[in-house]
Amino acid sequence: MSTETAEGSARAPITVTPAAADEALSLLNSEGMDTDVAGLRLFVQQGGCAGLSYGMxxxxEPEDDDTVTDFHGLRVFVDPASMKYIGGSTLDYESGLQAKGFHVENPNVESECGCGESFRT
Incomplete structure (x- = not known):
């Protein structure tokens, strides 16, 4: 298992904004999960009109081969297959009039479907 922290790493495999970390930690706590061990799994799966979609x-706890990063107290788990598609991405949380929810800003995306739910690299 590869482990990195937001502090002191040159470039984390993914980045999580404070807003996304706060929201995920709040949800983890509401589920009664131990935030010292449990975390958010970010993954890529087949599906959607563009071919791939994000899952959370x-x-x-993490799997043995996961990359584990820590951002603002939130542990994030990414499996090796998903890391090929989302390495360098930023997970953010938006809360506004038009949209509310988590959003992945992925520099590897070549195209997205019209609704933004799936992508192709």
Whole structure:
């Protein structure tokens, strides 16, 4: 398992904004999960009109081959296959009149579908 922290790393495999970390930690706490061990899993799966889509879920602990990063107290788990597609991405949380939710800003994307739910690299 590869482990990095936001502090002191030259470039983390992914980045999480303070707003996204705060929201995810709040959700983890509301689920009664131990934030010292549990975390947010960010992954890529087949699907959507552009071919790939993002997925997120809470896991109680990382898998052995996960890259684990820590941002603002939030542990983030990414499996090696997903890292190929989302390395260098930023996870943000938007809360406004037009949209509310998590958003992945991925520099590897060549095209996205019209609704922004799926992508192609």
């Amino acid at each position: 879920r809470f896991d109680n």
